[in-house]
Every structure is written in structure tokens, then in C-alpha cells.
Amino acid sequence: MKNNNYSPKYIKYLKKIKKDTVTTKIYQVLILALFLVLWEVLVQVGVLDAFFFSSPLRICTTVVDLFATGNLLHHIFITLGETLLGFAIATILGTLIAIALWWSNKLRSVLDPYIVVLNSLPKIALGPLIIIWVGAGTNAIITMCVLICIVITILSMLSAFLNCDKDKILLMQSFGASKFQILTKLILPNALVEFISVLKINVGMAWVGTIMGEYLVSKAGLGYLIVYGSQIFKLDIVLTSTVVLCLLAGGMYFFVGLLEKKVKRI
Amino acid sequence: MENYLIFDHVYFNYFTKTGEFNAINDLNFNIKKGEFIAIVGPSGCGKTTILSLVAGLLEPTEGKIMLDGESVKTANIGYMFQRDHLFEWRTIYKNILLGLEIKSKRVDADTAYIDELLVKYGLADFKNKHPSELSGGMRQRVALIRTLAVKPKLLLLDEPFSALDYQTRLDVCDDVKNIIRQEKQTAILVTHDISEAISMADRIFVLTSRPATLKCVEQLEFDNALTPFKRREEKHFSKYFNKIWEELSNEK
Numbered sequence: 192m193k194n195n196n197y198s199p200k201y202i203k204y205l206k207k208i209k210k211d212t213v214t215t216k217i218y219q220v221l222i223l224a225l226f227l228v229l230w231e232v233l234v235q236v237g238v239l240d241a242f243f244f245s246s247p248l249r250i251c252t253t254v255v256d257l258f259a260t261g262n263l264l265h266h267i268f269i270t271l272g273e274t275l276l277g278f279a280i281a282t283i284l285g286t287l288i289a290i291a292l293w294w295s296n297k298l299r300s301v302l303d304p305y306i307v308v309l310n311s312l313p314k315i316a317l318g319p320l321i322i323i324w325v326g327a328g329t330n331a332i333i334t335m336c337v338l339i340c341i342v343i344t345i346l347s348m349l350s351a352f353l354n355c356d357k358d359k360i361l362l363m364q365s366f367g368a369s370k371f372q373i374l375t376k377l378i379l380p381n382a383l384v385e386f387i388s389v390l391k392i393n394v395g396m397a398w399v400g401t402i403m404g405e406y407l408v409s410k411a412g413l414g415y416l417i418v419y420g421s422q423i424f425k426l427d428i429v430l431t432s433t434v435v436l437c438l439l440a441g442g443m444y445f446f447v448g449l450l451e452k453k454v455k456r457i
Numbered sequence: 458m459e460n461y462l463i464f465d466h467v468y469f470n471y472f473t474k475t476g477e478f479n480a481i482n483d484l485n486f487n488i489k490k491g492e493f494i495a496i497v498g499p500s501g502c503g504k505t506t507i508l509s510l511v512a513g514l515l516e517p518t519e520g521k522i523m524l525d526g527e528s529v530k531t532a533n534i535g536y537m538f539q540r541d542h543l544f545e546w547r548t549i550y551k552n553i554l555l556g557l558e559i560k561s562k563r564v565d566a567d568t569a570y571i572d573e574l575l576v577k578y579g580l581a582d583f584k585n586k587h588p589s590e591l592s593g594g595m596r597q598r599v600a601l602i603r604t605l606a607v608k609p610k611l612l613l614l615d616e617p618f619s620a621l622d623y624q625t626r627l628d629v630c631d632d633v634k635n636i637i638r639q640e641k642q643t644a645i646l647v648t649h650d651i652s653e654a655i656s657m658a659d660r661i662f663v664l665t666s667r668p669a670t671l672k673c674v675e676q677l678e679f680d681n682a683l684t685p686f687k688r689r690e691e692k693h694f695s696k697y698f699n700k701i702w703e704e705l706s707n708e709k
Contacts, residue, residue, distance in 0.1 A: 365536035
């Protein structure tokens with residue numbers, strides 16, 4: 192019921208909700224500001240050594256410097272490209288494999304122990320093998336990224352497929368639906384919400400994969416910058432790259448969030 | 458009238474790792490076209506198994522089930538569940554189209570029939586809404602129309618009201634019975650609620666506990682014009698209730 196003559200108590204209630212969201216935002220900004228100021232001040236008065244801890248101002252100048260030489264954008268593009276590619280391959284391939292495992296009970300029970308082991312295995316242990324197999328370059332980084340994302344994609348999507356209500360499947364069968372029709376008309380649309388949450392998890396995982404890959408083998412990228420910076424003890428570069436990574440990962444998460452809102456509206 | 462659905466010495470066993478269970482034991486009955494049958498029995502006696510057998514989703518271990526002279530495996534049978542199972546990602550209209558889509562025979566005559574049903578049963582205004590925007594009773598009505606849209610030869614109702622609150626339940630009972638009567642459907646209702654069975658059916662089949670077989674058949678004599686709700690006010694309603702109650706009590 193819409194009623195435009197709100198009671199004073201209701202108006203008060205609305206105001207309180209609005210006030211709560213505003214104060215939350217203020218606190219969030221305040222924490223960041225406080226952290227940056229404290230960091231800068233502690234470095235300025237000499238409690239923290241700028242050599243080890245850098246400082247917000249030094250990070251700003253490093254960003255400007257790196258931009259000026261044209262390097263930073265190059266590194267960002269390389270890492271972003273690798274991450275997006277790995278993310279896309281892992282999500283698509285993982286979902287297809289999950290569909291195959293849903294389709295065939297035999298395949299699923301046969302492969303079950305392998306998937307469990309693959310899931311618990313620290314993928315980074317495969318690093319040296321990957322380098323030997325696909326070469327020390329971008330391919331190795333993308334492969335690492337895919338490996339880290341794909342297992343969780345398979346497992347999450349498969350459990351979403353299998354959790355579909357048995358009566359809904361029965362309903363489809365009572366209409367005489369084929370397995371393919373059950374998949375396309377029921378199982379897939381039913382798992383859409385789960386798919387979005389897999390995308391969210393994969394945003395985080397893909398960055399882990401790419402940066403780990405770049406630690407192992409790379410000539411460019413943010414992971415490379417971090418390793419390079421730490422080797423020559425230029426912590427300005429290390430922290431600058433880390434901050435840029437935060438922004439990129441946050442941005443990617445934001446886009447998945449937009450997608451989620453769009454899906455929820457359907 | 459001749460027999461429409463025939464259960465001829467039907468046995469059903471199912472298998473688990475721990476053993477083989479006889480769920481249905483020599484079940485025999487006949488149903489005439491247009492009849493409304495209610496099946497009651499002690500809980501866990503295999504009522505839903507019987508529906509799955511009729512729907513052709515399970516195959517009898519022994520015996521034969523025939524519908525209108527053909528095997529139930531190929532027959533067009535409508536199934537209604539405890540919950541409406543409407544797909545949230547589809548509009549009401551698209552939900553109702555589901556059966557036709559699966560049978561991939563979306564011909565104009567069929568969509569015309571659906572439009573007719575929508576108008577007749579007051580759903581036309583909700584066509585483009587999503588299931589979550591409808592009340593529980595309304596959703597169950599949509600589920601029924603979705604089933605009727607494919608013009609099934611037989612309608613199976615598996616406790617279709619048990620997920621609704623009591624008041625809605627009585628309303629939906631009237632609603633569903635009315636629609637089924639108007640569309641001249643043959644229907645089998647499975648329920649554990651004796652009064653629901655008496656208020657809706659023409660005949661009641663009482664089953665034994667597992668392994669299930671037919672214990673007795675109760676022919677109900679009510680004025681045809683009475684709605685399920687009105688039936689509950691009749692004198693002999695409680696007489697039937699006590700009789701079936703006793704039959705079931707002996708089974709426990």
C-alpha cells in the first residue's frame with residue numbers, strides 16, 4: 192500500500208535509515224583518510240623509515256613518475272589482460288566441464304577423487320611444470336590463472352546443478368522433456384544466481400593466479416613490478432603496484448556487482 | 458462407461474544398497490473417464506510411487522498400467538506437486554507455455570486454448586508478472602493451468618494443497634475442483650488429509666500400509682453441484698470421515 196501522507200513516526204524512521212547509510216559512508220572514508228594521514232605523519236616525523244614503508248605522498252610521486260615514463264599503463268594493461276583472459280577461460284571452460292559432469296553420473300563418480308585432489312592441491316606447486324610445458328611467458332601466467340579459478344568454478348557450478356529441486360526435474364519429465372531440455376530450460380537458468388557468485392569468487396581468484404604467475408615468470412606486469420621493486424629495494428614501486436592492484440580488483444568486482452543487479456531484476 | 462485407467466496386477470519393488478523393498482503389492486483398480494479419485498493411506502505407504510507409476514516415470518516390476526488403451530509411458534499425463542514449482546525467471550505466461558515448449562508444438566490452436574484458460578480463470582491480468590508477485594493460492598492456480606495447457610488425458614495431484622495455509626487451502630480446493638470439473642478432467646488426488654479427500658473426490662481408494670495394496674473403495678454420494686467447502690457441511694461428511702478414519706487406524 193502506497194500512502195503519501197506518512198505519519199511523523201514513519202518520516203522519522205525514514206530519516207534514521209538515511210542517516211545510518213550516510214554515517215556508514217563517512218566512517219568508511221574517515222578510516223581511509225586517517226590511515227593515510229597517520230602513515231604520512233609517522234614517516235615524516237621519522238617513526239617509520241620511508242625506505243621500508245614508503246609513504247602516501249611518495250606513492251603519488253611514483254605513480255606520476257611511472258606514468259610519465261609510460262611504463263605504468265603498460266604494466267597495468269599486461270596484468271589486466273592476463274587476468275581477464277584467465278578469468279574468462281576458467282569461467283567458460285569450468286562451466287562446460289560442470290555441465291558434462293552433471294550430464295553423466297558415471298563420469299562424475301569416476302572423476303570425483305581426481306577433482307577432490309585437484310581442489311586441495313596448491314596450484315602454485317605446478318608452477319615449474321607449467322613453465323616447462325607452455326613456456327616461460329604470458330601463456331604460463333594465464334595457465335596459472337585458469338588453474339586456480341577453474342576447479343572452484345567446476346565444483347560450485349556442479350553443486351548448483353545438482354541442487355536443483357527433484358520435483359522440478361520430475362515436472363519437466365512429466366511433460367516429456369529430454370535431458371537437453373531439462374538442462375537448458377531448468378538447470379542452467381536455475382543456477383544463474385550461483386553463477387554470479389562464482390564470478391565474484393573468480394574475480395579474487397583470477398588476480399591471485401595472475402600475480403602468482405607473474406612472480407614466477409614475467410617481464411612486465413604489476414606482479415613483475417612488485418618483484419622487481421622488492422629486489423632493488425624500492426618499496427615505493429612495490430606499494431604503488433599494490434595500491435593499483437587494489438583499485439583494479441575493486442573495479443572488476445564492481446562490474447560483477449552491476450551484472451548481479453541486472454540479473455536480480457529479471 | 459468403460460474403464461479409462463487400468464491397474465492390472467501391479468507390483469513394484471525398489472532397490473537400495475541395503476535391500477529390495479516391495480512397495481506395491483498386487484494393486485488392481487479401474488478408473489472411469491471424468492472420475493475424480495482420491496487415494497489415502499498410512500504415511501509412507503507408497504502413494505507417490507503410485508503416481509510416478511501412472512505418470513510413466515517408474516516402470517512396474519510386474520503387471521500392466523493402461524490409460525485409454527495405450528501405455529502410460531507415451532500417454533500425455535499432467536502432474537501437479539505439493540509446491541507450485543513455477544520458474545521465477547519466467548513470466549506467468551511463459552510458465553504456462555512450458556509444457557507446449559517442451560513438446561515443441563506451439564501451434565496457434567494451443568496458444569488460443571491457453572489464452573482462453575487465462576481469461577476464464579482470471580489470470581489474464583497477471584500474464585506478464587513474475588511468480589513472486591502472486592499469492593500462494595494464485596500460484597497454485599497457475600501451476601494447474603500450466604498442467605492443463607497440454608491437454609493431459611489424466612491429471613495427477615500429489616498433495617497439491619499441503620504447502621498452503623489452512624484458509625488458502627480451502628479456497629484453492631474449491632478453485633481447483635471447479636477448474637477440473639469445468640475442463641472435464643479425469644484426476645487422481647493423493648493426500649493424507651481425509652477431509653480433503655472426502656470434500657473433493659467421487660471415490661476414495663484406501664490403501665494398506667507398505668507394501669501397499671487396495672484395502673477398500675468408498676463411493677461418495679454428494680450432490681454434484683456442491684463445492685468441496687459446501688460438502689464439509691453435509692451430514693454424511695462426518696460419517697465418511699469416521700469410516701475412513703477407522704480403516705486407516707486398523708492399518709497402523
